[in-house]
Amino acid sequence: xxxxxxxxxxxxxxxxxxxxxxxxxxxxxxxxxxxxxxxxxxxxxxxxxxxxxxxxxxxxxxxxxxxxxxxxxxxxxxxxxxxxxxxxxxxxxxxxxxxxxxxxxxxxxxxxxxxxxxxxxxxxxxxxxxxxxxxxxxxxxxxxxxxxxxxxxxxxxxxxxxxxxxxxxxxxxxxxxxxxxxxxxxxxxxxxxxxxxxxxxxxxxxxxxxxxxxxxxxxxxxxxxxxxxxxxxxxxxxxxxxxxxxxxxxxxxxxxxxxxxxxxxxxxxxxxxxxxxxxxxxxxxxxxxxxxxxxxxxxxxxxxxxxxxxxxxxxxx
Amino acid sequence: xxxxxxxxxxxxxxxxxxxxxxxxxxxxxxxxxxxxxxxxxxxxxxxxxxxxxxxxxxxxxxxxxxxxxxxxxxxxxxxxxxxxxxxxxxxxxxxxxxxxxxxxxxxxxxxxxxxxxxxxxxxxxxxxxxxxxxxxxxxxxxxxxxxxxxxxxxxxxxxxxxxxxxxxxxxxxxxxxxxxxxxxxxxxxxxxxxxxxxxxxxxxxxxxxxxxxxxxxxxxxxxxxxxxxxxxxxxxxxxxxxxxxxxxxxxxxxxxxxxxxxxxxxxxxxxxxxxxxxxxxxxxxxxxx
Numbered sequence: 169x170x171x172x173x174x175x176x177x178x179x180x181x182x183x184x185x186x187x188x189x190x191x192x193x194x195x196x197x198x199x200x201x202x203x204x205x206x207x208x209x210x211x212x213x214x215x216x217x218x219x220x221x222x223x224x225x226x227x228x229x230x231x232x233x234x235x236x237x238x239x240x241x242x243x244x245x246x247x248x249x250x251x252x253x254x255x256x257x258x259x260x261x262x263x264x265x266x267x268x269x270x271x272x273x274x275x276x277x278x279x280x281x282x283x284x285x286x287x288x289x290x291x292x293x294x295x296x297x298x299x300x301x302x303x304x305x306x307x308x309x310x311x312x313x314x315x316x317x318x319x320x321x322x323x324x325x326x327x328x329x330x331x332x333x334x335x336x337x338x339x340x341x342x343x344x345x346x347x348x349x350x351x352x353x354x355x356x357x358x359x360x361x362x363x364x365x366x367x368x369x370x371x372x373x374x375x376x377x378x379x380x381x382x383x384x385x386x387x388x389x390x391x392x393x394x395x396x397x398x399x400x401x402x403x404x405x406x407x408x409x410x411x412x413x414x415x416x417x418x419x420x421x422x423x424x425x426x427x428x429x430x431x432x433x434x435x436x437x438x439x440x441x442x443x444x445x446x447x448x449x450x451x452x453x454x455x456x457x458x459x460x461x462x463x464x465x466x467x468x469x470x471x472x473x474x475x476x477x478x479x480x481x482x483x484x485x
Numbered sequence: 486x487x488x489x490x491x492x493x494x495x496x497x498x499x500x501x502x503x504x505x506x507x508x509x510x511x512x513x514x515x516x517x518x519x520x521x522x523x524x525x526x527x528x529x530x531x532x533x534x535x536x537x538x539x540x541x542x543x544x545x546x547x548x549x550x551x552x553x554x555x556x557x558x559x560x561x562x563x564x565x566x567x568x569x570x571x572x573x574x575x576x577x578x579x580x581x582x583x584x585x586x587x588x589x590x591x592x593x594x595x596x597x598x599x600x601x602x603x604x605x606x607x608x609x610x611x612x613x614x615x616x617x618x619x620x621x622x623x624x625x626x627x628x629x630x631x632x633x634x635x636x637x638x639x640x641x642x643x644x645x646x647x648x649x650x651x652x653x654x655x656x657x658x659x660x661x662x663x664x665x666x667x668x669x670x671x672x673x674x675x676x677x678x679x680x681x682x683x684x685x686x687x688x689x690x691x692x693x694x695x696x697x698x699x700x701x702x703x704x705x706x707x708x709x710x711x712x713x714x715x716x717x718x719x720x721x722x723x724x725x726x727x728x729x730x731x732x733x734x735x736x737x738x739x740x741x742x743x744x745x746x747x748x749x750x751x752x753x754x755x756x757x758x759x760x761x762x763x764x765x766x767x768x769x770x771x772x773x774x
Contacts, residue, residue, distance in 0.1 A: 191621055313760075318754055325742055428717070462620065462625060
């Protein structure tokens with residue numbers, strides 16, 4: 169790795185940190201814009217002005233908003249996101265108890281979708297215009313333009329109602345053997361994968377087609393190399409950067425997708441935790457979950473950009 | 486200058502139907518897409534009037550009833566006619582999304598044009614702010630807004646407009662920066678035209694087609710976002726119902742395979758796929774030219 173690349177990457181990471189800071193400011197401002205405050209909500213109608221004032225100073229709500237923002241941000245930096253307003257539990261503990269579930273769901277979806285998407289993308293690029301290319305493209309348009317809950321309900325209708333193979337709800341605690349785990353994860357992962365595969369395959373196809381039109385491929389063709397050899401040995405190493413970029417960008421879809429999928433299958437992850445927080449207006453928990461999601465999103469976008477920087481041949485010297 | 490005059494003349498036609506002839510929609514999928522869009526746009530206006538039953542009339546004792554002659558899409562969990570409820574939900578699904586898309590694209594395109602035209606620190610400040618907004622996933626932004634302000638139709642429009650403005654801004658700014666370097670814009674600047682004149686008379690007409698394509702895509706995204714929010718129970722609130730709410734309230738009929746769950750979801754899909762088909766056929770045509 170040379171100096172130009174490392175400088176670009178360090179700049180990009182710095183920009184990412186700045187964006188994260190602005191995002192935290194936006195989240196904090198939106199969640200604190202309404203005049204009604206947590207103390208009022210906790211005590212309800214029966215609150216006397218004295219108890220209200222006491223609780224306010226206990227919660228630190230009598231401080232000016234910028235002081236509260238700095239306190240909140242400082243807390244996040246040392247791993248303290250405050251306490252839930254509904255049950256008084258530590259937000260970090262709540263998040264830690266759910267995070268492994270969401271991460272394993274995301275990991276399964278990634279493990280399944282990446283190989284499938286790459287094969288489809290490369291295959292349809294190799295045989296551009298064939299029936300396989302056209303039908304996979306049609307399916308991809310379908311997958312990205314319908315709501316996730318349609319895909320999920322169709323999956324439930326087929327696999328749980330008609331065939332009776334799977335249960336419509338995720339009973340995560342019953343997943344002890346591999347077979348049981350497969351049953352629990354099959355439908356949520358299938359739903360997430362349909363959109364993931366569609367996006368990734370389209371971007372991979374574009375990246376491979378881009379390479380296939382370059383002179384070195386023509387040279388390899390004239391040399392008499394087989395199509396498989398050209399794609400695996402000549403094209404793929406050169407398309408690796410754009411493909412890695414495509415994978416990282418597509419995976420950022422997961423952060424929105426899990427919200428719907430966890431809710432439909434009643435899966436105990438971070439997204440259902442946040443949905444509950446939104447409907448009970450548990451603002452500290454909403455803030456904590458939102459920051460976690462935005463952090464994950466920024467990491468993926470950052471990785472996509474770094475892949476692009478590293479793979480840019482003009483920077484290699 | 487004469488070239489410039491003719492482009493303006495062809496892009497400023499006011500007849501909405503000329504939009505289709507201009508893009509030469511000839512492919513079958515493009516026609517299907519266009520037909521679906523026109524059908525739903527008409528239904529958004531007259532849907533509640535042509536619905537066979539009232540949206541809240543209990544018309545059948547049969548809950549989650551099958552599709553039949555009387556009830557085209559079956560009945561819902563309270564025995565109401567789903568077809569009538571879908572038609573009554575059309576103004577919500579399409580109207581709210583359309584309002585939000587118009588707001589998002591107008592704000593995005595105007596700020597993109599201003600950023601491109603003024604350059605310098607104005608451009609830097611606008612770009613940075615839009616970049617920060619685009620770093621919050623749209624569903625996450627929607628959840629934060631609803632948690633903070635509660636859910637109402639005006640809030641949903643504002644929320645979706647803000648969430649999808651940065652994407653429109655990026656495209657508009659990139660296009661405008663390109664157009665700005667063309668000769669006729671330079672000439673207009675030398676003539677001493679105002680910034681408003683340059684933006685609206687010189688630059689905007691020449692980015693019409695890509696901006697329109699982007700408008701369609703953004704409309705699809707917003708329909709999906711708002712339907713998802715309603716599906717989660719955080720969008721349009723009862724007694725009003727858009728298509729996402731209809732899927733949510735009938736989800737318990739899924740075990741019985743009731744059409745009440747599937748029909749509204751299919752309605753959403755037909756709208757969004759229709760827009761995508763039309764955009765794709767326009768995109769293919771412009772690629773050939």
